[in-house]
Amino acid sequence: MDMFRVAHATAADWRQAANACLAQIGDIPAEASLGFLYVTDHLAGDLPAILGFFKEQTDIVNWVGSVGVGVCATAQEYNDLPALSLMIADFPIDSFRVFPAIKSDIDEFSGHRAWCEQADARFAVVHGDPRNPKTPAFIAELAETINDGYLVGGLSSSRGPNFQIAGGLTEGGLSGVLFSSRVPVATGHTQGCSPLGQKHQITECRNNIAIRIDDRPALDVFNEEVGEVLARDPGRAAGYIFAGFPIKGSDTGDYVVRNLLGVDAENKLLAVGGYLNPGDTIIFCKRDIRTAYEDLLRMLRDIKSRLGGRPKGGVYYSCLGRGVHMFGADSAELRAIRQELGDIPLVGFFANGEISHNRLYGFTGVLTLFS
Known part of the structure; x- marks a missing residue:
């Protein structure tokens, strides 16, 4: 060879x-x-x-x-x-x-x-x-x-x-x-992405919709992590902010990244490009060229x-x-x-x-x- x-x-x-x-x-x-x-x-x-x-x-x-x-x-x-x-x-x-x-x-x-x-x-x-x-x-x-x-x-x-x-x-x-x-x-x-803040737990969900995170409305938690500017205009987060799911047992802090598909501002829901389960750990990530x-x-x-x-x-x-x-x-x-x-x-x-x-x-x- x-x-x-x-x-x-x-x-x-x-x-x-x-x-x-x-x-x-x-x-x-x-x-x-x-x-x-x-x-x-x-x-x-x-x-x-x-x-x-x-x-x-x-x-x-x-x-x-x-x-x-x-x-x-x-x-x-x-x-x-x-x-x-x-x-x-x-x-x-x-x-x-x-x-x-x-x-x-x-x-x-x-x-x-x-x-x-x-x-x-x-x-x-x-x-x-x-x-x-x-x-x-x-x-x-x-x-x-x-x-x-x-x-x-x-x-x-x-x-x-x-x-x-x-x-x-x-x-x-x-x-x-x-x-x-x-x-x-x-x-x-x-x-290709870096975490924005701390880890959270999905406490209520339906299929790929996060309803509550840390036993709070999912969108409230998301808005706190991404900051005031993006919270006022969620459309700007598309292609820049993602959902990350840490891999259990990983000794390198590895995580799987999935797209955010949309938000329901009235009901404070968050749609993710992947199936969710209660108890899942989630982190929010951003595309960061330097890191x-x-x-x-x-x-x-x-x-x-x-x-x-x-x-x-x-x-x-x-x-x-x-x-x-x-x-x-x-x-x-x-x-x-x-x-x-x-x-x-x-x-x-x-x-x-x-x-x-x-x-x-x-x-x-x-x-x-x-x-």
Whole structure:
């Protein structure tokens, strides 16, 4: 597992972009066994032809990937452009296993369980369909199925087809590639929001509606946290203030971020983009570019300290609300990764939800390095 090669390009015609990528990769070693392929949604309709082209030109059968509004590669982001990024690697053929989409029940994965036991598989790179309401449950169930394993990846983000790649094209569920414990990896997770104040408890709710928080009207608690200006004009909080749910047992203060969908000023209710239960802990968070960048650097330095040497390659999944929308132009987020880790082969995309361990997140970045 010594060969990782990355390529990326943008062009109005997919054939031009694909040929540019082949030129960057050069001669394809016979040992190349697995490819990662990400295309922007401008090229989503062409993905069947793109995948067929790379299979034919590289003789690599096993591919995984997805569609994103943006894709990324080493120190480079492509946002709202026709672009693709890919990476090929020479993993031992018996050290990984591609699996198709789990669409309706985790039992659809049963044919791969024997391999997981034999290979001691505890890690997977996965891609999910945001249209399937069962996808978050599949993430948790798959992690449990592979010996309480660790998943990384993201949900497709597309204004057209939400394709994933798992050998061939698939959609509608959760798919990806499993790795044997023989493949060493290191992962990191960075938040894009920072807490505004203290933790609160939901004391009364209905589905996704918070009725009372800390046994007070939910909207009163929210208004106190966000301040007078936003309290007078809740519409200004959209895309800036979020609900965070701390993860029980986390020793890093980790939390899941969900959108605020609206308020009912008359009844003092708060609608959240997730199902609520009485007793849940909730914190209010804000998008904070400075602290998000600082947390990105913290994550990168932490993962670097855990590596035994220079990584051989990696994959990165960032929220579509990050990248150019949070850190600005000139590929600032991806350049920060290169600044801290060096010029390593890296690919990924900007997702409609990021997957880390056994949960679906939002407004985060998830990095995995192969060493």
